[in-house]
Amino acid sequence: MACRGPVRLVVAAALVAVAASAHAADGERPGGLYGAGQALPVVSSAVELHVAGPFVEGRVVQRFKNPFDRAIEAVYVFPLPDDAAVSAMSVRTGDRTIVARIEDRGAARRRYEAAVAAGTAGALLEEERGDVFTQAVTAIPAHGEVAIELRWDGEVGFHAHAWQLTVPLVVGPRAVPGRATGRPSAGTGAAPDTDRAPDASRVTPERGVGVPTTVALRIDGAGATGVEVLSHDAKVTTDGAGADIAIADVSSDRDLRVQWQIRGEPLAALTDADGFVAMLVPAPERAATAPRDWIVIADTAARLDGDSLVLVKRALRALAAQLGPRDRITILDGTGASQVARGGAAAARAWIDRVRASGASDLPAAIAVATAKAGPDVAVVLVSDGLVADDAAVLAAAGAARLSAIGVGPAPNHALLDGLAARTGGVARYLAVADESEPIARAIATAARPAIAIDWGGLAVDQVPAVLPAMAPGDAIVVIARATAPRAATVRAAGQALTLPAVWASSARPAADAVSSARLLGRRWARAKIEALVAAGGHADEIRALGLGFGLVTPVTALVAVGQDTVVRGGVATSVAVPVAQPAGMRWQFAFRDADVDGTIVDTKLVTPDLDATHAGTGTRKPTGGGSGGGRRPDEPRAPVAQPQPTDGREATGSGGDIGGADAGEDDAESEVRNAPPAPVATSGEADSYRAEASEVVSLSGSASQRWRGALSIGAGGLLTPEREVALAISARIEQRLTPRTAIGLETALLVAPTADHRVAVSVLATALRSLAHGGFALEFGLGAQLGADSGLGYAIAARVGRRVGLVLRWDGAVLSTEQGADHRAQVTGGVELGF
Secondary structure, three states: OOOOOOHHHHHHHHHHHHHHHHHHHHHOOOOOEOEOOEOOOEEEEEEEEEEEOOEEEEEEEEEEEOOOOOOEEEEEEEEOOOOOEEEEEEEEEOOEEEEOEEEEHHHHHHHHHHHHHHOEEEEEEEEEEOOEEEEEEEEEOOOOEEEEEEEEEEEOEEEOOEEEEEEOOOOOOOEEOOOEOOOOOOOOOOOOOEOOOOOHHHOOOOEEOOOOEEEEEEEEOOOEEEEEEOOOOOEEEEEOOEEEEEEEEOOOOOOEEEEEEEOOOOOOOEEEOOOEEEEEEEOOOOOOOOOOEEEEEEOOOHHHOEHHHHHHHHHHHHHHHOOOOOOEEEEEEOOOOOEEEEEOHHHHHHHHHHOOOOOOOOHHHHHHHHHHHOOOOEEEEEEEOOOEOOHHHHHHHOOOOOEEEEEEOOOOOHHHHHHHHHHHOOOEEEEOOOOOHHHHHHHHHHOEOOOOOOEOOOOOEEEEOOOOOOEOOOOEEEEEEEEOOOOOEEEEEOOEEEEEOOOOOOOOOOOOOEOOOOOHHHHHHHHHHHHHHHHOOOEHHHHHHHHHHHOOOEOOEEEEEEEEEEOOOOOOOOEEEOOEEOOOOEOHHHHHOOOOOOOOEEOOOEOOOOOOOOOEOOOOOOOOOOOOOOOOOOOOOOOOOOOOOOOOOOOOOOOOOEOOOOOOOOOOOOEOOOOOOOOOOOOOOHHHHHHHHHHOOEOOOOOHHHHEEEEEEEEEEEEOOOOOOEEEEEEEEEEEEEEOOEEEEEEEEEEEOOOOOOOEEEEEEEEEEEEEEOOOEEEEEEEEEEEEOOEEEEEEEEEEEEOOEEEEEEEEEEEEEEOOEEEEEEEEEEEEEEEO
16 A cells, blocks of 8 residues: 655655754864864874983974965874973974973963964963873974974882883873853864863864874883883883883874883982982881772773773772772762672672673762762772863862772873872872783772881971872882072981982083973972972962973963964964874774763764875864864964963963862673783783683774674564554664764665565665764664565665664655556564664
């Protein structure tokens, strides 16, 4: 029986929906413009590291290449160690070198914006978090190249009797809680600014193929032994004076991690003629008594699906193994709303075996719940990658309770997790696929604040850290002090006596391009003071004074370099954002799905750069205004310099003001541990349990798999005929994601009406799918051929709710060729769908 009436209406509605979806996808493009629809990558990044004693000095050269026919601005969000003191920047363009100077952040932005408007070469470096920086470079000539050189220094950790150096190479995707403010974004990131993360657009860079990086590391020390690169394939060469390490990372998708030992006394004392002294203070060898009760926050949000979830489970098992027969553990989920396990080790292991990554986390709420429950004999431990954008709220939620952290994954948020531990008197440790979890859990259980008082021998000093932090046996901490009047003295700490000379020696002079005369020890002291002030929500004026006085980039100071020669008349109108890699082992689904914590928006944009493009395309998002790298159309001039620029929520350009506060499910299968060097030989039962867990996971390695998804559905309904015959539909679909919310694919459906004559048909359809809202609601339209007793043009319209397991309501129709001429048949079915 024909039912031609609704055909035109249904087909027209489907076409309108698909067209609207495509338009909406265009409108969602985040700030930053594109060449031929793609973001501009950094050609290369070269890192040189020199380790001497407990300090590392770094030199980074970032090369930006412009493949377009017009001058551009490029904006790159990149990481450095969370204690990095950035003290110099220079710009090389053509045969000219421009040396940066340190300025108040607001003043630096205005000077940089003036350079953009004038079309002169320039660069601006700003700190977004302790380990996240934004590099903006303007007036890169058409088909030209600009090199930015940065200099920084940091400290090498000393844990479990070994030196450990971690250098992050990629800013991981951050979950962004809250609701979009609706105001122009302050940066070029994939996520908009929200009420809970007012600078989210400045810490959520686009995802793409990543930035190729080479690293040359020199470790000075005649007693260097046991040098291991835990994160990368590397060439290691040792000699009588130390070791050299060479690494090439084609995408920069994980932290660089190196470990070694030094025979003999690693550090006696270092002095500087400027009045600074550094010494290494070891932890007591006697372990602290493990707490009787634990409250563990297990972050199992969707973003951890993959290798990070495997590591969360390993960490939880290792913590459970530290429990005695009378000890108790309470495990909270990442929202703090549910108590998922309570009891002894057996209860914890039972929950760990069942846990899956799904939904979103709300770390401030979870920490608030945990610390409210904690007493003096209760240890609170957060197990998470820390990849959230509301860092300040997380720190504020910790309150006065002692909180330790185990960071998991290839690129965790070190600044947040280290900051939590330092602020509350806990410790932070990190677990990657090559690490054993048992020593990390033991360090968390045995760490304590050492009862060590440093006797400076009568010297009047300003010491950092002012109070020694919690340490586990085998750890050590670098203490730096500024003496009012340097002189000979005997310093005593932890049973050691160190003699300081009457005339303090000077460390190496600062580099020629440094913006202040401060030497290494002075920069390290100032950076530690700044970190303490930021963690305490300190006054912006104090931080600004330290940044300007010691030539350091801080939340309220920035490095800015501006040339004199005009590169492009009329100013630079095209801005592009540099895409960065997805961290290794992170499940591809996270790049294409939204989580929801009162309207959470997740960093989802994935781009594939095309350096062969020769012309700049037109961005489709409304301009987002100033700030370095704010999104603008190529044909639209930048905001006049006199206009106020959007801030990131932390900048304070006036004479006062505090910083801090606002400044700052789906797949059950776990990801196979991929892209990692061979794990070291494990001991005890952990190796077997980990191998068993890894053998159950699904491998989705390879770039092709990161865009594909399959689905199988079955449903029942009826034919749209007067007789209302019962109908069944079984379909299989494979689709490729084009944007976070759109996909195309191919579907085959078996359509059966057991009580109707000749009603067994197979349709083969090309499909287009559009996600319309959070929660997995999507609309699909398909068009193709229907084969059976009658053949013709088939189409399908389906509404779907859910992701891995969901509900589907579908309309299958066909315009058939029969002996009586053209006919239309249709059936409606509802059922369930399984995605994979």
